[in-house]
Amino acid sequence: MLILKHNFSFCASHRLFNPTFSDDKNKEIYGKCAGKNGHGHNYKLEVAITGQVDPETSMLFNLQDLSDIVYENIINDVDHKHLNFDVLWLEGKIPTIEIFIEEIWKRLDKSIVSKQKNKLELYSVTLWETETNFATRLRN
Numbered sequence: 001m002l003i004l005k006h007n008f009s010f011c012a013s014h015r016l017f018n019p020t021f022s023d024d025k026n027k028e029i030y031g032k033c034a035g036k037n038g039h040g041h042n043y044k045l046e047v048a049i050t051g052q053v054d055p056e057t058s059m060l061f062n063l064q065d066l067s068d069i070v071y072e073n074i075i076n077d078v079d080h081k082h083l084n085f086d087v088l089w090l091e092g093k094i095p096t097i098e099i100f101i102e103e104i105w106k107r108l109d110k111s112i113v114s115k116q117k118n119k120l121e122l123y124s125v126t127l128w129e130t131e132t133n134f135a136t137r138l139r140n
């Protein structure tokens with residue numbers, strides 16, 4: 001099995017805050033991440049795809065095309081944005097790494113499947129919020 005990967009980075013701010021909780025409860029659950037004006041992260045994103053290598057092109061998928069898909073569907077929407085206010089597809093959600101990566105997965109899975117050839121499919125998405133806090137979403 002071959003997995004082809006491309007890495008991306010972007011900057012965004014967010015606030016971990018549940019509007020149905022009191023300020024004290026938000027502070028208790030999210031700690032400093034509940035701060036009124038939010039805080040920023042230098043996010044890193046790894047996108048991995050799998051499929052068969054096309055014998056004519058010797059490529060599983062052109063990495064430039066993968067990069068274009070990720071920019072169009074994710075990076076252009078979130079880079080230098082506040083995730084709680086500026087991103088339509090995160091509206092009404094608490095932008096924890098768990099929720100953020102799931103929404104990224106859904107968008108990329110849809111766009112990669114729609115260009116499917118050679119059994120191409122999204123294999124995994126890994127999102128780093130900090131050097132030490134990160135999550136991986138694998139296909140179920």
Ligand SMILES: Nc1nc2c(c(=O)[nH]1)N=C([C@H](O)[C@H](O)COP(=O)(O)OP(=O)(O)OP(=O)(O)O)CN2
Nearest residue numbers: 016030032033041095096097098129130131132133
């Ligand atoms: N389950 C989750 N826990 C936490 C999330 C999350 O999205 N899901 N997010 C955060 C904060 O947004 C952020 O990641 C924490 O940053 P920081 O405290 O700076 O964390 P570091 O590990 O980089 O720094 P330490 O110095 O090691 O604390 C928190 N939790």
